[in-house]
Amino acid sequence: MSGSSPSERLGLHRSLLTSQLLQASATVLAAAVTLALGQIRDVTLFLTGAGIIFACAALVVLTAREALPAWLVIAAPVIDIVAIGVMRESAPVAGIGLLWAFPAVWLGSVCGIAGVVGVTASASAIITYQAFDEAQRIAASTFVLPFTLAALATMSHFAARRTRAQRSLLEDQSAELRRSLERSRRQGDLVTEVLDAVDFGVIRITAEGEYAVSNEAHARLQASADPLTPSSAAFSADGITPLEPDKTPLARARSGEVFEGELVWYGVPGEDRRALNVTARRLPSHDGVDSGSVVVSRDVTAEELALRAREDLVASVSHERRTPLTSIIGYLELALDDDDLAPATREQLEIAERNATRLRELVADILAMSAASRHGVGFALNPAVADVAEIVESAVTSAAPRAAAHGIRIDATDVRACPAVVDAHRLRQVVDNLLSNAVKYNHRDGVVTVSVGREDDTVVISVADDGQGISANEQGRIFERFFRADEVRNSSVHGSGLGLAISRDIVRAHGGDITVRSEPGAGSVFTVRLPQKGGAAPWSSTR
Template identity: 50%
Template structure:
């Protein structure tokens, strides 16, 4: 489609150009000849003319008549070949002038119409004009009563050479003009395409709901879409007003150098930096900001692109969920504290061995439950990426922890016919906090019982090598879908299949277990196959290492 259109445009442009220049060409060529003839006529009239004056004046009058026609006739409105009549008429007029006085050299005037015809009408004009001039000159010159000399042939060859030069020059000019027209067409097409792409890009940038800022190398903003303005105005600011920026917690004020725009201007790149814009207590927005450097085709730095997205609703929803969990956990911790206190008081009394043993079990589990509630409160602390847990590691035999944990879950597993296989448990000493690792075991065994099939099995094993101790829990349950595996350790995540059942859970067990294991310098991994079961492997340090004070510490 673009090719035919471009051809039509070029033809129209070339035709229009030819139409505009035809009258000008006729006028300029004819006026030039008329000026020379006028000078010659004036010289002839002032001096004693040695020839036929009447024939001379007739030729001059014909030239002036042709000049008047060149001025009066609208050559742009008539066929191009008609304008060739003017130089042909000039040739006849010059012939009359020459015949009025042959020795005067008036035949040199034939050069003007010959060059005109060659330059304006191509090869037909070249051959036609040269042929007519040479015939009018050579026929009388080669008459039997005249002598043929070198001077006889010099003029025809001169006219042929000059006419050919005029033709070649004009042809080269036309070729260059066509080349320029072609290049102009290509540039016009490229410009139109670039404008279309620019309009499309502008429409896309205005349609998206995230803000985009393009910053040049000189630090000036060269592009800013509407979404950026909407995000600013949503925070209560005018387009020219700068809102105060706060860190992810919404409380810590960012200095001017730490704001995303200033960091991008310094050449920094960053991903998903959360920034609150607006004063606390006032209308404000939370944006996640990403900055990237851009480069030209040759690798030269071309500035930065900053992309911002409004995540106010997302953070508000997360905070509301965490507040709810924290509120519920707080309500649980208050009565648990009372229960632990009263159990301590009762244990100070004189009790029978059986009653004391039962109360001690209740006290231990109350303490464990209170510790779990405290962990849940820690996980819901706003804007924290790690769980702040204290622990006291010591050399611990993992086999003892596994035995006590399995004993706790045997009654619940027996209700569904699930069997425990502890043949793989061997003595394995690790440098860990026993209460925290017991919490991990309880989470893993609880999941293995809850998500197992009836009459299934759970295999538990421990081992140790030179540097690490290992715990392996394998069940014969339903397994986990591959697309859900990457999210298993996210807080509050529960798989789609589990949500459709009556199995209860908070989605915190694996997240807390991983953070506890990592706080010891270990790692927890999980493999699962649907319909076959799930295997969890826990790696722990076998010897003492520099204790960490919080989960996520190196």
């Protein structure tokens, strides 16, 4: 008892109290019936036994739950056994021995096998002693009653042991559940602390479109994106085109849409604004149940403003360079037309003209990229029916002299007539750029293969070379602005890193796309696919 927990002592006290009260009630009933039938031989002895039972019950009732002494747990049922024996002695034929069932059940459940043996031995001893009394003859109950008491005590013992095992199991499970809940709580607190520590917003959206989890950064970033606030109007990546409420990133994510790196401006142009880069991804489902999605937003205002400033500066400087470059090239061409030039002077002027022309092409690329930037005015296509084969053949004719100077052959035998609705000038710019790269990055005696064909309602232009190729890591970046491969930067081949980016924007403006397939040392194949009937409207790049 001293090592028992408070809950165990409370349960033991409650069980003992119940047993004693039930036994006292049964004793009252037995006394009343025995008295009514006139079966009491010695009233004083009978009342003495009953009084002892009532005294034990009163003692248990008056004992505090938390102060239940260990001796009382055993002493109370033992005293009851003796008291019932006294009552049975005073009323031999009244069947008072049945009251032994109460202490038998209690001792069997509390004391185990020792209690079973003790109650059986005590009852058997009393019954045997009383069997030699003249008033109590040996009968069937003399043998059946001890066995019955032993059986009751044994069943009580096994039932109590099973109950204790179940209680122990439940307590272990409850403790494990508490530990699991504590671990889950600590993990939840850790995740919350980590999410609140980062500078990008995170929010989880349930399958029903409700906001489930968000961090402090999300609340801070989305404070300016409250649709109820007039100054939080949303604009697309160009910062000018307004977005409808159902087209904002959060609205699209709530409807189940998935997107990557969407740029949205919040705030009216000309005022304090904020640019957010937003990504929405679906969460993996469990057991076929939709887990919703997670939205990550990042403040990129500083980066976007820096990009704008850089591109504005580059465009401004490039524009200022174009006029003097045109004048320089014009005067160089006039000077080269003089037949009286000395060979050495002519050679020097030709070098100056080539470098000035290359510089003018670089300026043109920069200006074109500025026009197609995500925050610029944008260029509009002028589509019309044209034969794509003629456009490609014209570009091949222009590139042939330069290719021949590098010992490279251009094979255009697979160019087929394919009429389509395109902007011939812009498409010629794309083909020129692909041919220029194929020649520039090819080896001497190499071959550039050009083809034009049709696949269903799509016009396919292919430009292949057998040059140095592009590594797998760099293929995903070659269409980025100003990107140049490491091998190219370390070589003598010059370029701005803008040509492919411009070409892709032009092709996408037509409603098509441009892809690359390449292996290092095995050359590259650039493929342009365009809808034959045209699929573009006036366009500006949103990158």
